[in-house]
Amino acid sequence: MDTAVSQKIEDTVNSDRVVLFMKGTKDFPQCGFSGRAVQILQNLDVDFRDVNVLEDNSIREGIKEYSDWPTIPQLYVDGEFVGGSDLLLEMYQNGELEGMIKA
């Protein structure tokens, strides 16, 4: 990954406390898995930044390398990768996600 892209990703990951890389936007998700992630965060009443990877292919590919995670959506809290779609659902259901985000 070239350093400009990697810097852009680093800045984006740290641009807000909770950042969701997704396909589409929180108002108009373009993938069921991304839509579910938005729903989970909205159910927890969390403010978060949505990053539409479909608008920037360098971010779409770069974020996968950054986290060593091959799929979208990806959630970051306090600059740390938390997980993708399945982990978010599991952590939502067992209360861990709320604990982490509201800590």
Added chain:
Amino acid sequence: MNVQETIEEKLRRDLDPLHLEVINESSMHNVPPGSESHFKVFVVSERFAGENRINRQRAVNRTLKEELAGPVHALSMHTLTPEEWEARDRATLASPECLGGMGK
């Protein structure tokens, strides 16, 4: 070998699962009939012992790297150790406990 069989074979080879289910969920998505683009896998393996959830999923992702870079567009997964599976009464993907809410 189709994509589903390839996924099964690679997961058996790399993760030595006690229990393995690979389900083609492509028909639940907006793709042509017969597609092999959306899968759900359920893997019970001793290899997951001592690993957190992210690392377990990474192990599956690593095994299926070529498929994820190619025909497979979405991969949903459940990863348990044999002990965790016992604690869930050996539930399978067909059991309601394991489907997880909006299971798509």
